Amino acid sequence: MTHSGERPHSCLICGRRFKLLGTLRQHEKIHTDRERSYLCDVCCKMFLTSKQLQIHMRTHTNEKPYHCGECGKGFSTKGALTIHMRVHTGETPYRCPDCGWCFKRKFNLDKHVTVHSGYKPFVCGICGKACARKTYLTVHMRTHNGERPYKCTLCDKAFTQSHCLKTHMKSHLVAEAAT
Structure with missing residues (x-):
């Protein structure tokens, strides 16, 4: 959507359009008459109820009841x-x-x-491959940059994905069992 400029979510009150539903929901709050009168004196966020403020304060105090x-x-x-x-x-x-x-x-x-x-918003800038998730694109990019972060501790092989290393480790177990 960043590249296409698509903004599929529209505010019913003012017509302003947004890429993400969450951003629209946050925007819609400006049209409500509810007053946020509970202020956090640490970060200045405001809350509708004292209970919301109380729960929020735990982020600052690290309280875990x-x-x-x-x-x-x-x-x-x-x-x-x-x-x-x-x-x-x-x-x-x-x-x-x-x-x-x-x-x-x-x-x-x-x-x-x-x-x-089928929506694939993450696109490789080198070859144009589209991915559904950013993590998929990160793994794909290893085919271009040669990164192999998953290294075998028993031999000199390295892999682009953790599951490939796990499969490889089984080959050592098979070889060890054969001896």
Whole structure:
């Protein structure tokens, strides 16, 4: 969208257009009459309720009142603890309607579904290959720059992706078992 100039999200009140839905949602707040009267005296952000300010203040104090009963890790909000607990329970409540993959976080599902859309906004400046995610483009760029960050500790081979190194390591196990 940066290159095309496309702005698909439009404000219903003033008509201003935005590339991202999140930016539109932030903009729409200027049209509301609600007064933000709770001010953070550390960073000057304003909040609608005292509870929002109280939760925000934890970012400055590093207060973590919610603790995991399994591992003891602390969290600043109850929601963050709930998401963390899925590490222990294995719960994956967010399912992709296209392929069935499941995720612990809605954010990760939302990121994943873009793969099915065919939308590839990240384009290689060298060969023009388009990628759905920035991380895919980063890996692709290694074909141009020769970077091989995943190095075998047993021989001199190196790889562009971690899964290639893992597969390679199995070859050492097979060779070791044969001797």
